[in-house]
Amino acid sequence: MSTTPLVLLHAFPLDSRMWDGLTEPLARRARLITPDQRGLGTATLPDTGAAPSLDDAADDVLAQLDQLGIDRAVVGGCSMGGYLTMAVLRKAPERVSGLVFIDTKAGADTDEARANRLTTAERVMREGHQGWLAENMMSVLVGPTTHAERPEVLARVRELVDAQPPAGIAWALRAMADRPDSTATLRAADVPALVIMGAEDQLTPMAEATAMVDALPNATLATVQGAGHLSPLEDPESVAKTVLDWLP
Incomplete structure (x- = not known):
């Protein structure tokens, strides 16, 4: 039985x-x-005074990994978790034995997307987020099939x-909003990689997945039918099987 360490990093804003x-x-085959990523779930948000950076989250x-005594691991994530995976890869490529990218992309934000994130952050801090943030994002977080069939x-x-x-x-x-383009980082990643995309993902077009596969030296592309941007929540069985079939 494989005991490959497998780190999975969650999406925003979950x-x-x-x-x-x-x-x-997954736990049957992997460690x-x-x-939780800093400031979300049960993870604390350190009051360092530094500008927010995924490098710090990395x-x-x-x-x-140090605390668990793990030298190298397969590292992956969904959406923001994929961005964080790329930050880990930039900082410590020697710690990464494989990559799993789910519904994410390598590029930095456009100016418009960056401005929208910063405006949303200001609103969240000004008035909270309960109700409106989930409602505003729901149309693009999950696919049409989930909207119709998975209440x-x-x-x-x-x-x-x-x-x-x-x-x-x-x-x-x-x-x-401050993350860099990670395409060059992917090109230098000489480890096995799996790119999973929900076929109904409206936030990350399939062209983004293809671009990641083209950049990665050793990548496999898989599609989850009937799922959108949060494919691990929409069809966990298919995503788990895809990861297990690929896992080194």
Whole structure:
């Protein structure tokens, strides 16, 4: 039985509970680590005074690997978790034995997207986020099939979004807005990689997945039918099987 360490990093604006549907099958084959990212879920938001940066969140991931005595791990994530995976790869490529990218992209934000994130962060800190943030994002977080057929997933997404601390949401938005383009980082990643995309993902077009596969030296592309941007929540069985079939 494989005991490959596998780190999975959650999407925004959720926490590690988004992986609950995958935990049992993945844990049979891997040493599964699903941390909350700083300021979200149960993770604290350090008051360092520094500008929000995914590089600091990457330090959190590496510190947890140190605490667990893990030298190298397969590291992956969904959406923002994918951005954080790329930050880990930039900081410590020698710690990464494989990559899993789910519904994410390598490029930096456009000027418009960056401005929208910063405006949303300001609103969250000014008036909170419960209700409106989940509602505003729901149309693009999950796919049409989920909207039509999986009301329990919609309820779970709303629950997870509403549960997050406003300060953590604002920090994550500002950190994502400041992230660099990671295409060159992917080109230098000489490890096996898996790119998973929900076929109905409206936030990350399939062209973004293709671009990542083209940049990565050793990548496999998989599509999850009937799922959108949060494919691990929308169809956890398919995503878990895809990861297990690929896992080194």
